[in-house]
Each structure stands twice: as C-alpha cells, then as structure tokens.
Amino acid sequence: MSQPLLEVRNATKIFGGGFLASGTPTVALQNFNLTITEEPATITTIAGESGSGKTTLANALLGFISLTSGQILYRGQDVATMNRQQQIQYRREVQAVSQDPYAVYNPFYRVKHIFDISIKNFRLAPNKRAARELIEEALKVVGLRGEEVLEKYPHQLSGGQRQRMMVARAYLLQPRLIVADEPVSMVDASLRAMILDIMLRLRDEQNISFLYITHDLSTAYQIGDEIFVLYQGSIAETGHTAEVIENPKHPYVKLLIDSIPVPDPEERWDTDMRLPSEEELRMHADSGCRFYPRCPYRMDRCLEKQPPLYQVDSGDHRAACYVYDGSQPMPDMARKTQERVDHVNPGAV
Amino acid sequence: MSATMNTKADVTGVPSRRNVVLDVRNLRVHYETPRGDVVAVNGISFKVYEGETIGLVGESGCGKTTAAMAILRLVQPPGRILGGQVIVEGTDLLALDEHELRDVRWRQVALIPQGAMNSLNPVMRVKDQIGDAITTHDHHQEPRALKERILELLTMVGLPGRVYDMYPHELSGGMKQRVCIAMAISLSPSLVIADEPTSALDVVVQRVVAQTLLQVKQKLGVSMILIGHDMGLQAQLVDRIAVMYAGNIVEIAPVKAAFAEPLHPYTQLLIASIPSIKERKPLKVTGGLTHDLRNPPPGCIFQFRCPKVMEKCRVVTPPLRELKPDHLVACHLYNGASDEEHRNAAYVSTTSGSS
C-alpha cells in the first residue's frame, strides 16, 4: 500500500485566546481529517460557507498559518518538522490557484513576472530560451499563447485570462497537488467551464490532484470526486460527490442543498417553507454539535459532544450526526425538515 | 404551492397587458477614456409592466449596472448618458431637472445598488438610516408615525423589531441587505431596481433574502428589475428575463421560454453553460468577450462569438423584434427567415451541441 500523498490528521486551528489577544477564541477548524492518495489523481472538494474553515485549511496547507494542533503529513513527513530541502520540495509540489485573479499579480510588472520568479527560485530552466519554452508549454495547456499575453500588464488582460495564467503557473512547477481556493467565483459564468475543464484535464492527463475549495455546490457537483462539507470548522458530511449532493444525510447539508436556486423556472422554491432566522444562522453551540440551534432533529446528546462521522449508505459516505449512529430508526428526513422547522421556531422571526 | 404565490403573470409566463411602469427607449451611455469612448449601453429599449419582475442578465462588463444607474440618472463622469428616454408614469426622467428628479427618485423608482449592505453608514443606527431615507424624499414625519412606519417596514422584510436600534456592524450580511431592501421600499415606489442583491451572501442566507424580495413584491405589488448573473436565482424569481451582451439587449422573453427555448445564440450559450445540481453532464466550454468595447463592430454585436453567424450579420444590425407574444429577439436568424432556417436556429441541447 503506497503512502498517501497528503494526510491531514486531526487538524485544529484556534484563533485568538492567547495571552495578549483580546476577545474570545474562535475555533476555525476542528479535528479535520483528510487523505489524498497519489494514484489515481482526484479532485477533492472542500465545500462550505463563510466561517466554515475552508480558507483556514487552505492557508494551513500552503504554509501561511500554523495549526494549533494536529498534523499535516506530506508523503509521510510532518510539514512542521521538515528540513530546508524537504520544505523546498513541498513548496514546489503543492501549489495554489487563488480566488482573486487580479490581486495575485504585482501591478508593477508584466504578467510574465509570475513565471519568472517561479522558474528562478526553483531552478527549472538553465537559460532564458529553455525558460521561455517551459512557459509556452504551460500556456498551451490552458489555451493561451505566449505572444498574446506575456508582455502585457495585469490590467490589460481579462479576468478569465489572468486566472488561466495562474493555473498555467501552477502547472509549470509540475506539482502533485494544487490547492484551488474558489478559482472560478470571481470569473464570469461563461468562462467558468473553461477553467474547470482545464482542471479536469490536468487531473486526467497530468495526474495532478486538486483540492477544490468552494461554496458553490453546482460546480463541485460537476467536477468533484470526493467531497467534504464543512460547517463551522467541522466536517458535516463526506463521501462521493454525486452521492452526497444527490442524497444528503446531514441536516445542515440538506438545508444547504435545498437552498440552492434551481435554474429551472418550472421548479420554483416552495415559498411557504419557513427558513431559519438570521440569528439562528449565526448561532452555534459552544460544545457539541455546532448545528444544534438550527437542527430539526436535535437531541440532548448533541450538546454533549461533537458527533463523530457515522457511516450512512454505502461506500465512503459519512455524516457527523447522532441520528445515524445506528441506535435508533432513521426518520424520513425529506418530509420532516419542513414541518419541524415550523414547530421548533414558532415565534422567532 | 401557495395560491398567493404569484400574479397572473406566472401562470402563462406572459404578463397581461397592464400598465407600463417603466418604458426605456433607446438609452445610450458612453464612458470616456483617454483612448476613445467605451460604448457601455448601446441604445437599449424595454418595458417593465406593473407588478412584474424582470431580470437583467449578462456577463460582467455587458452594461447592466450602467443601465440601472442611467435609469436613475446616477451615472458619474467619465460616464455620460448620450441619449434616449426613460419614461416613468408618463414623465421622461432624462428630461427633468435635478430638483424634479429628486422627487421621482426613491418615491417612484428606488435602487438597491451593488454592495449596498457594505454602504450602510457605520455610525448611524438602522432606525436613523431608514428614517433619513424617508424624510429626505418625503416631507418631515411626525416621530411616532415615523417609528411605526419603520417598524412596519422591518416586519415586511422579515427582520425582528430590535433591529430598529442596532448598528450595521451588529447585523449579519443578510440582515444588512434586508435593511437596504426596507429602505428601498420605504416610500412605496412603483419600481425597485435591485443590482446583484444576493451576490456576497451565503447560499442559505441568499435564499432568505431572495424570498424576502418575493414577499415584498407580492405584498406591495411593486415591479422589480433584478440584475444578476446567477441564472438559478433568476429562474426562481423573475417573470421575464432580458439578456444583455456588450451593451445591447439581445433577447427579452418570459422566463420559462427563455430557459426552455432560448432563441438568441448568446442566450443559448448562457443557458447551456449553467452547471446543474441535478445531473452530471460534461461542461460546455465557451469563450469570453471578444471585441474591444471601445469599438463595436458594424452589424450584430455578437458576430465574433456566434456559432451561427452569417454574412448579413456583419453588415446589418438586427433589430429587437417581437417574434412571439412578449418574446423579443435581435437576431437575423429570425428576420423573415424560412422554416428551414428556424429549425437550424433552434436550441441545440448540450449533448449534441458545440460552441
């Protein structure tokens, strides 16, 4: 059994709460576990809304912040204890594509600057000509031509072009894993498919795995292999993407998927369904399951301890909800969600 | 489905011939840049009927926000309104002077601009901000009547009464946005223009705010222009949809027809590229904006990207013509074309189509 490429073990990150800091500590990420194998390359989606901890996870993987507890193991080696040589290798093999296709370019330089620094620092090419060839090859993968774009300044290119160049830059380094943090959210709808398509091709043709971090479940549904849905720092549900989205088990995930506007005027939202109020959306329990205040299925034991991931259905599909611990009959969630919400929160608006 | 859900418009997808609340005719807006004028809005015309919600969609840079600002004459230099008419209840807004215009703004037409929730004054309580909006455009109010009116507005948008005394930073994104909606409807306008009202919000909150808009529309009978690029949201909220490309309106259709049978090639592209949450299908890859907005080509604006482009398209600009009741398209494929060509132009599904 080969070693996994990336393994995250019980990663926890707590902000604030130190000696000099003010305010209550925020648990951004809690006991997060994830394994990505080297073969075959996969696209793992980390889905969640704001405050779910997905950006914290991305930052920790890229080395911008350090974990409060837990480990990130790359090829079996703990990232925090790597020596200089291993660190350089890690930096090279784990690359990123970020959300804002404009901010990542230094406005002072032409766009080829981003390629130049990578090539120079990782010593990818012995001379200028070889470097140029590498760049052209990378650009070809994303459908751009060097002579069209390299000599331009960032503001002279479109958002789609800039984002594609970001992907080309990541590809240039021949990484094993690309952490893509909302790569298409700031790109026009018509260009999203192109960038997602590039990601798929890189996975299939170059064996590069992706960690696709997003809040948009529709795109995740189209390209993700595995999915982890985060809620306020913990995994709510995980499994094969198609299955989790078509058949969500965790109450939060179910609410999330119900809330996605279906692009079909024949299937409109049931506007009679009362939705949780804003306070409820922002509240979370301090101990136990974080979804407790809004959950139609809550029980007393949910407050005691954060539920572990229980197996639901087949395969890797797991949900962190006591409803699935196998000790009681599973309620029919399809009907219950609507009624219970009304009952549980009658007066609050 | 609730019986009170929507007006008659929804049943057939065609709004009945009621009053026209807004009549935009040939609106043109340019942005001056050192290297020539950017044609932001290139002579668009459309109508909004009483009680309906019309969606205005298009990719970024297509001019939808500029059009919304132009309707209310809020275009700032280097933008300039070059011409056209914006007729609200019989008066052309573009012909009014600043003083008369202020009467119309907010009372007849209100705007929820993009990023409105981030533009709330951080040092004023909610009650004062809404109160300000009311007293500026209406006369000075008696304090108790004003308070009641504000509380009523808060209830209408689904906010609890205690928001009245709160500061914007104490509210979440969705709540702030609903405060902005409350401000917009405070004077019971006949038309509300909402520019990307849910774009920065989480999915669940987005649904709450979207449904608030629906409720407001039902209870007040207000017409709405909903600007956005999220086709899913458009499908849920609007009665008719207007598609813009590079400053021109290329199609206006009842929403069901737009999704089921889009006529203009750009609309077809747009509909085909919506990722679905129901079935996994291969992604349809399309290109982006292809021409310099400073320099619109002669003929059809979409010619460089159109998979069905013809010789005529490069020379003659297709007019926006009503093809079927309430379904307008600006495309030569439908101008006196034969049945054969109609079939060629018909919407090709993603499984067999190409771009």
Next chain:
Amino acid sequence: MAIVPPEQVAPPPEPAVVRGGARLNRWDSPWLNPRLLIGAAMVLAVVLVGVLGPLFWDATLARAASSPLNLPPMWVAGGTPAHPLGTENSGRDMLALMIAGAPWSLRVGLIAAGVGILVGALLGFTAGFMGGWVDSVIRTIADAAITIPALAVLIVIAAFVRQITVETMALLLALFAWPAPTRLIRSQVLTLRERGYVQMARLSGASTFAIMFKEMLPNMSPYLAASLVGGISAAILASTSLEALGLGPTRIPTLGMTIFYSIQGAGILRGMWWWWGFPIVVLVFMFTGLFLIATGLDEIANPRLRGAKAP
C-alpha cells in the same frame, strides 16, 4: 444565406475609435502629471543654475572684497549691469552668491533626507516584517522621536559644535529625518504584506529579501519618493534656519549664511532689500518646486490611477 462555420470567423476589423472628450486625449501615462513635471523642472532649474552658472558668470565674485560694496540691483538707480543683482557689504556679488549658494541648500537637503530614508527603510521593513515586540519597540521609538522639537534641539547641539561643516549639519538633520519615513514604510509593509502577489511570491519560493525589494518596493515607490521630497524640504528649511541664526558653516556661502550676514550687517535697516530678498526668492522657488513634485507623486500613488481592471 450561407451559415459561416465558426472556424472562418474573420478577425475584428481595425479600430475605428469613437472620439471622446478632447481633454482626455493627451494623457498617455500617469507619470506625465503636470504638477510633477513643473515641480521637477523648477528643481532642475536650480540645479542647472548651480552647475552651469559658473560657466557664464564669474564664480569668484562670491568672495568677499571682489566687487564694489553695497550696490543695488541694476534696475535701481545706482546699480550697474556688471553686478545685476547688486552686492552686499563685504563686496560679494549677489548673483554669484545665488549661483554658489542654492545648490548647497539642495545638497544638504538631499543628504539629510537621503540618510533619513535609508534608516527609515531599514527600520520600517524590519518592524513591518518581523512584527511582535521588535515592531512594538521600533514603532514606539519612532512615534516618540517625531514629537521632539527638532529645531530647538538642533540649535542647542549646533551651538556647542564649533567648526560645523555642511556634511556635519546634514547628518545632524538626518537625526530628525528618520522617524517619518520609518512610520510610512512600516505601514506600507503591513498593508502590502497581505496582498495576493506577495503570497504568490512566497508560494513561488521567493526569499524575504526578494519579496521586500522586488515585490513591495516598486509598489511603494511613489510614497517613498513623496516622503523623500518632503524630507528634503524640511531639511532645507531646518538648515537655513540654523544658518540664519549663525550656527551654520561660516565659510560656505549658503543661502542661509547670506541671510545671516544681512541680519548682522543691518541689511533691513539700511534698506538693502536685495541682500536678504534674493535668497528668500530662491528658497521659495525651491520649496514650491519640491512641493509640486510631492503633490504630483501623491496623485500617482492614488489608487484611482493604479491600473483599472479589464472587463
């Protein structure tokens, strides 16, 4: 009507630009900002006068007893074209004094402000990057230093130093020139540290130094330049004040020393306005030029001009 297949789509035709307002057509680059250009021209004029002046006018006339005494400028009764700006009570020719003196003031300003910015950059970058207690210490010291009344302290120090040279004075002034650049650079570093392109550089394996100099510094340059220019102005003012009080280098005919001599020689009482008038005119000219440069740079640093996003 034939339907053209997508591959044969013709490329866009040559741009037929719709002409916009004439006032915008002359703008090619934000660096060609009128204030910046005029200001730079003014300062350059002063430099040129100092450099080329001796080629056209006898510089030795700046020495004492080289010319007739107390002559008014040539357009006043009693003046002569041989000494167009008049002379003063030691027989020095005013024009020669201006030619000799003006560049000295600029030099002092440049050295003082230059050293100040170098020290400021060192401290500012350190504070911004390292954060923690290093940042707190540097920040507190800089904030405290700014509140010290520079001129008062300088007067005291200068009064004790017997033989003061221009370089010594410049270094003294530099003692007070570093806090403002330190604070500016520190705050810039804190802002830019979070920018996307800095993170991207880190991901690309760039070292801290490379990030500081290649990524951050170019984007800070308008602010740095404005700070430098402001520092030069302040240093010139401070040095001129010291000299006017008699605490400057006595052998060098700087503008400030000329003013000092005019006070000593009762130039005001004797109605010899040209003695202290022309130095002041030159000083005002320099300050105006420097101010215009700073304002011009301000406009460049304004985000409005920093590259609009493409559609």
